[in-house]
């Protein structure tokens with residue numbers, strides 16, 4: 001059973017006046033089949049955690065370890081991490097002009113699976129996954145994220161999650177900017193993958209809204225660059241009531 | 255109308271639109287070119303020193319004497335082969351042939367040097383009404399040494415032809431190429447500059463587009479130490495159309511320069527210019543000048559020009575200068591766009607985060623950058639080859 005173990009992770013970014021520490025000792029264990037919600041105010045470092053796990057070059061790991069089934073994730077290149085089973089649904093997916101969605105999906109599926117998927121089954125697989133996410137088939141011929149609406153970008157991210165079948169999926173504010181219908185469709189997509197029991201999910205969010213559709217097993221409060229409280233789903237209800245104030249004021253934030 | 259983006263460091267992108275009657279804020283519009291000297295005689299042009307507007311980007315010291323009269327033609331410097339479908343006349347003519355120089359005079363010293371120095375002019379003539387099903391192929395292979403050339407490609411009224419010109423090997427070559435496109439005729443010319451690293455190539459390509467005729471030019475410049483091409487379009491009658499596409503890939507130390515001029519001197523003609531280039535390596539230099547002049551008499555003109563550059567590494571430099579001068583308000587449309595961007599690491603990260611290895615991700619991004627242009631070219635056989643060539647250029651850098 002795949003396990004992601006994050007131990008005492010410290011991460012800095014290069015700011016104008018030298019390196020600035022954003023993550024200040026994150027500890028978290030995510031197992032296949034589990035869903036962990038990470039909730040925190042804006043600027044608390046949630047995206048930094050997500051990008052650091054995926055290997056974005058902007059973030060420097062200053063100490064700590066990240067292991068996936070005992071393998072050192074931090075020693076892997078970005079694409080190696082993806083092939084090892086780490087998937088990041090980005091808060092702000094990137095436009096890639098001139099590269100069609102269908103070409104992109106096939107290239108990445110080929111890389112992740114280690115061989116080109118059989119054309120006939122692949123076409124069917126993509127078509128069905130798109131239909132499930134209520135995406136127009138014409139979407140496949142558009143350029144990656146170019147001119148996509150906020151909702152289209154998020155559907156496209158979850159489409160990839162469905163096709164690439166990661167061991168660990170990190171969803172960075174997949175809910176933000178979605179209307180209720182889109183939120184439902186996207187959440188159903190995430191749930192389809194979760195129901196396989198094969199994915200450990202790190203659901204990063206600012207709002208509790210998405211937790212009505214995607215039920216977490218664990219909830220963690222993230223503030224000031226680390227996890228300041230952990231509990232079950234009831235913690236989310238408490239946050240819904242009281243907001244983040246007690247955690248931010250409690251001195252845990254910067 | 256204008257969309258000009260400047261990327262700091264290693265790139266300049268400037269441009270101007272000047273409209274008659276509006277006090278100009280711009281100092282170097284296209285008219286500097288239209289009023290410029292044109293002559294068949296090299297003696298009419300002073301030796302450039304490098305500060306002239308049309309020479310300021312060119313490394314004169316690397317032209318191997320093409321610009322100052324010191325490059326003497328050597329025999330056997332280039333080998334020219336022409337294959338053409340039946341019915342096409344392929345021959346050599348003297349410089350007093352009426353077709354030689356018919357499209358226009360040389361407009362700079364090197365072109366005039368070529369005109370003053372060539373032996374016989376090559377002539378390829380497609381008879382009127384001919385519909386060629388196979389391209390005419392002209393291969394120019396440099397065998398070392400200096401050559402001056404002149405080529406005329408004539409397409410009779412209502413004929414349709416595709417010409418593919420390929421430059422390979424090593425040479426120091428200055429040439430004029432003329433396209434005489436008859437009324438209602440359609441000519442597509444693909445000129446590939448795939449020279450070895452040491453070659454120097456300067457050429458003026460002048461197209462005279464007949465009434466209701468179409469001219470499509472595809473310039474692909476990949477190899478050579480210095481390549482300086484000067485495609486020009488002049489309209490001989492109303493309803494003419496010119497599509498000028500270009501693709502270049504400059505590696506370390508290469509200077510690839512494309513200077514375009516579209517002279518809208520005739521009513522109801524169209525032009526569409528799109529050039530895209532990628533650069534990689536120290537002192538890779540691309541220059542793109544797009545001069546479009548819409549003269550007072552050219553009502554109903556519709557023109558657009560675009561240049562985009564992708565800097566794949568530090569140390570490369572682009573100078574991109576679109577100039578549009580408009581002397582009549584009675585036009586359908588006129589615009590230009592120029593932008594130079596760095597290779598986007600965020601794109602690379604996004605693709606890699608989907609398991610795609612870095613080199614393959616770069617290939618996807620660069621192919622993507624050229625994709626729209628390659629599709630516009632509309633010659634399937636060439637499209638494949640172009641993509642392969644782009645991949646090969648990238649391979650050289652990534653590998």
Ligand SMILES: Nc1ncnc2c1ncn2[C@@H]1O[C@H](COP(=O)(O)OP(=O)(O)O)[C@@H](O)[C@H]1O
Nearest residue numbers: 013014015022041042043044045046047048049
């Ligand atoms: N490149 C950077 N330079 C300086 N500060 C940064 C940079 N990237 C992120 N930060 C800062 O790091 C903190 C955490 O950002 P982020 O991880 O995006 O938070 P969240 O996703 O929780 O909103 C913020 O204060 C943000 O301003």
Ligand SMILES: [Mg+2]
Nearest residue numbers: 046047091173
């Ligand atoms: Mg964020």
